[in-house]
Amino acid sequence: MIATPLLVQLLRQPGQLAGASLADWELMLRQAALANLTPALYYLLDERGLLDCVPAPARAHLEWARAAFERHAQGVRFEVLKICQALASTGVPVVLLKGAAYAMAQLPAAAGRLFTDVDVLVPKARLAVVEGALILAGWACGHHDAYDQRYYREWMHELPPMEHFHRRSLIDVHHGLLPQTASARPDPATLLAGARPIGGHAALHMLAPADMVLHSAVHLFYDGELEHGLRDLLDLHRLLADFGRAPSFWQELPIRACQLALARPLFYALRYATSVLHTPIPAGVSLAVDAGRPNCVLLAVMDQLFGRALLPAHASCADWLTGTARFLLYVRANWLRMPPLMLARHLFRKAFMSPKA
Amino acid sequence: MLTVSSLTRAELGERLARPGLRLQTGSFVTCIGSAIPAVADGIALLYAEYPLQDAGGFADFHVSLQGSGGLRRWVRPQVRFDYDGTRPFEPLPVAQAFALFEWSMNYCVSTRVHGYLLLHAAVVERDGVAAILPAPPGSGKSTLCAALVTRGWRLLSDELTMVRLDTGEIQPLPRPVSLKNASIELMRAFAPQAVFSRPVNATAKGTVAHMKAPTGSVRRAQERARPAWIVFPRYVAGAAPHLAPMAPARAFMQVAENAFNYSLLAAAGFKALTRLVDASTCYQFTYSMLDDAIDVFDRLTPP
Amino acid sequence: MASEIDPAACQAPRRVWGVMAGQLLRSKTWDGAEHLLYNDLSGDTHLLGADALDLLRLLQAADRDEASLAAALTAAADDGDGDGDTLAPAAVATILADLARLSLVERRAC
Numbered sequence: 083m084i085a086t087p088l089l090v091q092l093l094r095q096p097g098q099l100a101g102a103s104l105a106d107w108e109l110m111l112r113q114a115a116l117a118n119l120t121p122a123l124y125y126l127l128d129e130r131g132l133l134d135c136v137p138a139p140a141r142a143h144l145e146w147a148r149a150a151f152e153r154h155a156q157g158v159r160f161e162v163l164k165i166c167q168a169l170a171s172t173g174v175p176v177v178l179l180k181g182a183a184y185a186m187a188q189l190p191a192a193a194g195r196l197f198t199d200v201d202v203l204v205p206k207a208r209l210a211v212v213e214g215a216l217i218l219a220g221w222a223c224g225h226h227d228a229y230d231q232r233y234y235r236e237w238m239h240e241l242p243p244m245e246h247f248h249r250r251s252l253i254d255v256h257h258g259l260l261p262q263t264a265s266a267r268p269d270p271a272t273l274l275a276g277a278r279p280i281g282g283h284a285a286l287h288m289l290a291p292a293d294m295v296l297h298s299a300v301h302l303f304y305d306g307e308l309e310h311g312l313r314d315l316l317d318l319h320r321l322l323a324d325f326g327r328a329p330s331f332w333q334e335l336p337i338r339a340c341q342l343a344l345a346r347p348l349f350y351a352l353r354y355a356t357s358v359l360h361t362p363i364p365a366g367v368s369l370a371v372d373a374g375r376p377n378c379v380l381l382a383v384m385d386q387l388f389g390r391a392l393l394p395a396h397a398s399c400a401d402w403l404t405g406t407a408r409f410l411l412y413v414r415a416n417w418l419r420m421p422p423l424m425l426a427r428h429l430f431r432k433a434f435m436s437p438k439a
Numbered sequence: 440m441l442t443v444s445s446l447t448r449a450e451l452g453e454r455l456a457r458p459g460l461r462l463q464t465g466s467f468v469t470c471i472g473s474a475i476p477a478v479a480d481g482i483a484l485l486y487a488e489y490p491l492q493d494a495g496g497f498a499d500f501h502v503s504l505q506g507s508g509g510l511r512r513w514v515r516p517q518v519r520f521d522y523d524g525t526r527p528f529e530p531l532p533v534a535q536a537f538a539l540f541e542w543s544m545n546y547c548v549s550t551r552v553h554g555y556l557l558l559h560a561a562v563v564e565r566d567g568v569a570a571i572l573p574a575p576p577g578s579g580k581s582t583l584c585a586a587l588v589t590r591g592w593r594l595l596s597d598e599l600t601m602v603r604l605d606t607g608e609i610q611p612l613p614r615p616v617s618l619k620n621a622s623i624e625l626m627r628a629f630a631p632q633a634v635f636s637r638p639v640n641a642t643a644k645g646t647v648a649h650m651k652a653p654t655g656s657v658r659r660a661q662e663r664a665r666p667a668w669i670v671f672p673r674y675v676a677g678a679a680p681h682l683a684p685m686a687p688a689r690a691f692m693q694v695a696e697n698a699f700n701y702s703l704l705a706a707a708g709f710k711a712l713t714r715l716v717d718a719s720t721c722y723q724f725t726y727s728m729l730d731d732a733i734d735v736f737d738r739l740t741p742p
Numbered sequence: 743m744a745s746e747i748d749p750a751a752c753q754a755p756r757r758v759w760g761v762m763a764g765q766l767l768r769s770k771t772w773d774g775a776e777h778l779l780y781n782d783l784s785g786d787t788h789l790l791g792a793d794a795l796d797l798l799r800l801l802q803a804a805d806r807d808e809a810s811l812a813a814a815l816t817a818a819a820d821d822g823d824g825d826g827d828t829l830a831p832a833a834v835a836t837i838l839a840d841l842a843r844l845s846l847v848e849r850r851a852c
Contacts, residue, residue: 103495104495104496105495105497107497108497112523116523116524116525137497139497139499140497142554147553149553149554149703149704149707150553150703152705153704153785156705156782157785159764159783160783160784160785160845163783163845396524397524687773687776688778688789691778692778692789702785705785706766706768706780706782709787713770716772
């Protein structure tokens with residue numbers, strides 16, 4: 083296997099590497115840039131009072147990334163404000179997912195976390211009303227051809243991404259966490275029932291803590307887009323550290339995973355969070371999530387694939403198998419989302435027929 | 440500190456090929472990798488006096504300009520800009536490799552260095568004070584900049600004006616001045632002693648060449664300057680020189696439109712640009728003859 | 743001591759305008775005529791007329807309704823040049839609508 087990249091070592095033990103040499107910092111920043119983690123590094127070090135240990139030329143890069151992140155955070159808050167205004171008349175509660183939820187709830191996982199779309203979860207029955215209200219307020223479905231429209235509307239768990247005509251911002255409207263074509267999917271009604279208000283914002287909601295962790299796990303281990311793999315793993319790491327301070331959380335998490343048929347992604351989430359980022363997990367929890375363990379052959383394969391794909395996408399963190407690993411995980415993610423024949427047609431189409439973006 | 444000229448052309452080519460040439464421009468160090476001779480030739484000619492970083496230092500950016508693989512190695516060969524694993528631009532014909540290198544150097548700074556207000560503008564200095572020339576297309580900004588720096592003004596930058604967020608001073612980033620089409624011959628005649636690269640045809644911008652930054656500008660790359668004037672140049676064939684004062688709010692909005700990161704810097708950007716416009720007298724400047732333009736600039740008085 | 747409830751006051755809730763939370767209203771004025779304002783919510787920079795900026799400053803001090811804003815702006819104009827220009831409530835309403843669209847102000851029930 084590949085040696086542990088410097089960036090990963092820094093994420094595990096910020097105190098040990100904050101004062102590293104210029105050459106080491108140069109490499110860590112290159113790895114961080116490709117993993118989109120530069121601003122997260124800034125906040126990680128700042129929280130621990132370690133910024134002064136960072137050599138000045140490297141620290142400058144962290145400060146520049148922080149400036150860009152703060153503008154991003156401002157943009158997210160404004161976008162969420164506009165979404166709430168647009169949906170106010172529908173009476174549909176706005177349940178934020180992932181980055182937007184972390185940002186508005188000011189969770190530790192939000193610090194330095196960059197993302198492009200705001201994700202919301204609504205009941206499937208209210209989808210048309212929500213789409214209509216967004217269109218009235220200036221969002222429009224992107225230029226998707228008839229196949230893409232059908233892909234999203236009939237098979238997937240979300241509308242095609244909608245872009246605001248003026249601000250060019252993107253919103254993904256989900257009605258589930260996994261596609262309708264997936265063989266096992268959590269019941270969206272259960273998730274919505276557990277949603278709770280975000281403090282300080284009357285109209286905003288987020289998933290319950292255990293559900294937020296499980297969604298993050300599903301997104302990481304069922305979604306083929308692993309360029310953000312390390313970022314998403316860091317999300318899990320920070321969510322678990324934050325929510326895990328409540329002892330009841332660790333008891334609820336495996337139970338909830340079974341309720342939502344998400345035992346397998348939870349198993350992977352804890353396994354790789356501990357192996358890659360050394361996330362502290364209380365004794366006994368690993369046993370409790372064993373319900374999701376795959377057979378040993380499959381697990382050995384997954385270790386090889388995720389062990390590579392979760393590292394930064396920088397040449398210094400790859401070996402000759404890394405490209406193959408990423409490809410296989412992309413295929414796997416689509417396999418999990420749709421039946422085999424549909425998958426074959428979908429991959430063929432994406433490879434040969436989609437216009438280049 | 441060693442400079443590029445301390446290497447032989449062969450050594451330069453070897454270092455560019457592997458492990459990369461660590462070149463200092465202004466306050467940045469870029470690790471440059473390329474096996475393309477035109478890139479080495481351009482660096483040898485136009486960056487001779489620029490410092491090379493010692494071993495164990497820190498490079499801010501990593502750029503690589505390499506030929507495309509496969510059939511493209513022989514059929515209409517191309518050059519590709521690789522920004523440490525990302526490819527922000529489409530490949531170009533290999534003849535444009537040095538121009539692509541220059542654009543890639545600008546790209547690195549303009550997309551990352553958010554500790555400064557970054558303007559798409561030329562900036563030149565005399566007696567410690569600087570004139571900023573924002574650059575909408577067709578302004579003739581680069582030609583005017585090239586002319587000024589061959590007539591006693593110091594080159595702080597041809598493309599990227601860096602305004603410090605803490606003090607409001609201009610931080611130099613002197614690099615070769617890019618010239619297009621008719622400006623190339625015009626400048627050769629105007630400044631015969633200056634060093635020019637060989638023009639390259641058929642780029643998206645027409646024919647492109649680069650003029651070497653004056654030695655003094657490179658040597659003084661760490662000396663900051665105070666902004667004094669913002670001048671929006673406009674070349675109009677046959678026009679007599681005319682310097683018209685510009686209302687500060689209007690200048691503010693136009694500079695913001697010519698900035699790379701005004702919006703990204705949020706309130707800090709608003710504050711920095713307010714301070715910049717406050718410190719400067721703003722003008723619109725129409726001209727046709729370079730000698731007229733130099734004369735007008737020489738007679739500018741600081742606010 | 744219980745206060746008497748005034749039926750008239752219950753009929754129509756009074757609506758006032760206020761600056762949106764988070765807006766610091768950083769501005770810069772040159773030559774008394776051109777005013778730039780930084781929008782802390784959207785990140786945009788606006789070029790505003792004097793009336794709009796004055797209106798914002800009044801609301802920054804306290805929430806007000808349209809009639810009170812019109813009166814205050816008129817009084818300020820009178821203090822300036824004494825030519826008795828009044829600002830019609832309709833003009834105030836238009837400015838407020840523009841500022842609301844820019845997420846600078848919002849209407850609130852009080």
